[in-house]
Amino acid sequence: MVDYDPHRWWSYFHYVKGSMVREIVARVMACVVWSAAVVFMHERFHAMDIPGTVHTLAGMSLSLLLVFRTNSSYDRFWEGRKLWGGIVNETRNLARGAGIFLRESPELYSALLRWTAAFPFAAAASLRGGANLGPLSRELPADAVAQVMGSQHVPFAVARRMSAVLDAARREGRFNEYVQMQLDQNVQLLVDYLGGCERIRKTPIPFAYVMHLRRALLVYCYTLPFALVRDFGWMTVLATFIVAYVFFGIEEIGVEIEDPFGTDDNDLPLDQICSTIHGNLSALMPVEAVPSSGSSAA
Structure with missing residues (x-):
């Protein structure tokens, strides 16, 4: 995600990173070249103009389609951010609640903290099509890490390890079944999120909607020069550039934020969120715990 100050305008005006320029430049320039060819043919050989009424009506409908597309994508982006906010909160709640009951058992508490910190790294990697525990792969027992990484669903395997630590603490008499159920509710919420x-x-956004919108965009932008050439002349090239830049840019923004869990410039900062959780939980690590103490509880 690109960090920026929303109160500053001109400082970011020249930015290319995160602005969709690289993604749409080929499409926009193709429209510009095509519009120049239309104007040339109109001026030198034969009249190429058509009435602009259809484009006026189609432009209104196309604008509504683009608004719906962008709003739908942003709803997905914002829901993803709320879900990851829930992951942050539940890791803190689990660490806070378990710390009260496991203060006399630093080995179990440190194991729980490490597996809890590993969950967001595993979740982020899974959403990106990979498998990774981040820096926790060096802090957890090697055999347990190997078993988790070899599972079919790595975040789910990590959640099972967290529940196993809570069960081990209950069997040691650190708390009763009711407390275990309450603490495990945090693990359940992590899996739900x-x-x-x-x-x-x-x-994804339904294929039919995406393809219809893109076909309509292409037809509109490539026929626009014919509707403008009689009144605008060579200024048709500039007008086509502006319209194509605006329309293709809006559509590409929707594409980029539709899946907010990737590594694009405008996706959610999952790596930063995971590091924040890791730092929060590492600060709670008992000083009595040794790095490999999680093996017995895991």
Whole structure:
């Protein structure tokens, strides 16, 4: 994600990073070249103009389609951010609640903290089509890491390890079944939030809507010079450039934020969120715990 100050205008006016310019420049320039060819043919050989009424009406409908497309994508982006906000909160709640009952068992508490910190790294990697525990792969027991990484769903395997630590603490008499159930509710919510993210990632905008919008965009932009050439002359090239830049840019913004869990410039900063969680939980690590103490509880 690009960090910026929303109160500053001209400082970012020349930015290319995150502005969709690189993604749409080929499409826009193709429209510009085509419009120049239309004007040339109109001026030198034969009249190429058509009435602009159809484009006026189609432009209104196309604008509504683009607004709906962008709003739908932003809803997915914002829902993804809320789900990851829930992951942040539940990791803190689990660490806070378990710390009260496990203060006399630093080995179990440190194991729980490490597996809890590993969950967001595993979740982010899974949403990006990979498998990774981040820096926790060096802090957790090697055999446990190997088993988790070899599982079919790595974040789910991490969640099972977290529940196993809580069960080990209950069997040691650190708390009763009711407290275990309450603490495990945080683990359940982590899995629920990840499921919500997977729902967003695996349910794209319907194909028919996307293709219809793109076909309409191409037809509109490539026929626009014919509607403008009689009144605008060579200024048709500039007008076509502006319209194509605006329309293609809006559509590309919707494409980029439709799946907010990737690594594009405008996607959610999952790596930063994971590092924040890791830092928060590392600050709670018992000083009595040794780095490999999680093996018995895991």
